[in-house]
Amino acid sequence: MAGPGSSPCASCKLLRRRCAKDCIFAPYFPPDDPHKFAIVHKVFGASNVSKMLQELPVHQRADAVNSLVFEANARVRDPVYGCVGAISYLQNQVSQLQMQLAVAQAEILCIQMQNEPTLQSHHQVLELDQEHKALLLQNNNNNINNCSNNNNTNNNLGYAMSSGQFNSNFASPSSIMQMQMQMQMQDPLKQESLWT
Amino acid sequence: MNPKRCAACKYLRRRCPKDCIFAPYFPPNDPAKFACIHRIYGAGNVSKMLQQLPEQTRAEAVESLCFEAKCRVDDPVYGCVGIIHLLQTQIQNAQNELAKTQAEVAVAQTNLSQTQNSDF
Numbered sequence: 001m002a003g004p005g006s007s008p009c010a011s012c013k014l015l016r017r018r019c020a021k022d023c024i025f026a027p028y029f030p031p032d033d034p035h036k037f038a039i040v041h042k043v044f045g046a047s048n049v050s051k052m053l054q055e056l057p058v059h060q061r062a063d064a065v066n067s068l069v070f071e072a073n074a075r076v077r078d079p080v081y082g083c084v085g086a087i088s089y090l091q092n093q094v095s096q097l098q099m100q101l102a103v104a105q106a107e108i109l110c111i112q113m114q115n116e117p118t119l120q121s122h123h124q125v126l127e128l129d130q131e132h133k134a135l136l137l138q139n140n141n142n143n144i145n146n147c148s149n150n151n152n153t154n155n156n157l158g159y160a161m162s163s164g165q166f167n168s169n170f171a172s173p174s175s176i177m178q179m180q181m182q183m184q185m186q187d188p189l190k191q192e193s194l195w196t
Numbered sequence: 197m198n199p200k201r202c203a204a205c206k207y208l209r210r211r212c213p214k215d216c217i218f219a220p221y222f223p224p225n226d227p228a229k230f231a232c233i234h235r236i237y238g239a240g241n242v243s244k245m246l247q248q249l250p251e252q253t254r255a256e257a258v259e260s261l262c263f264e265a266k267c268r269v270d271d272p273v274y275g276c277v278g279i280i281h282l283l284q285t286q287i288q289n290a291q292n293e294l295a296k297t298q299a300e301v302a303v304a305q306t307n308l309s310q311t312q313n314s315d316f
Binding site: 098 | 217235236237239240241245249250253256257259260261263264268273274275276277278279280283284286287290291293294297298300301304305307308311
């Protein structure tokens, strides 16, 4: 890649060697960004990175380098947890949002159930046959009784969440590994570029 | 010298000294753990990283390194960054869904109070 007169890539500069025409690092570590290779070399080592890139098709190497740089930066920032710290934090956020969503959906259901007898009393047309109407009325009576109890529970949940009582501890690495396996089964990672 | 070599020293085919930095975290009954971490980071880099950490944090560091190494082996292009991206997408979707649901709650509550007012 580096011809006569052209500058060696950042990796060959750091490794103090001649930058060959077919240097595997050159397309991804330009000479104007020495820090990028320095950090990857510090965490993974040049030979490991070279091996990893050689095992990948050319069109995937740029993404691989970017993800390695990201991981290396995370590891330097947090030498104990690296990227796992970020995963733990995001997992916690997902859990909290799912809980809030469940509370909001339960609230809608309660309100809809409270609305039902009012609709009936106004003789609005419901597109249900008699059998479904009877079932809905029966369930409605049960749910209204439950809703008046649940309103207190929802208020308590909301208070607890805002006061941080439901903040769970960060997941342990082993549970994160289990979560990873579940996610891969449910939603296979897309191979599109993350960096566009 | 340890009577039984740790997984790292077994893998590296060397003697396992008494103060081997790998021994507490790579027991001999789990050779795959060190093999995976060595493949991605290399023994020298892992040793350096552990030496720079206080002893009480090294076990956690090894576990997180193992996790990231396994992610990288499973997904050589994105590694654990793929998981981060997936979680960020899940968060975005959940936030959108939550905003939509909370808007529906507001509408439903408004409808309910209007209906109740019209009863009177």
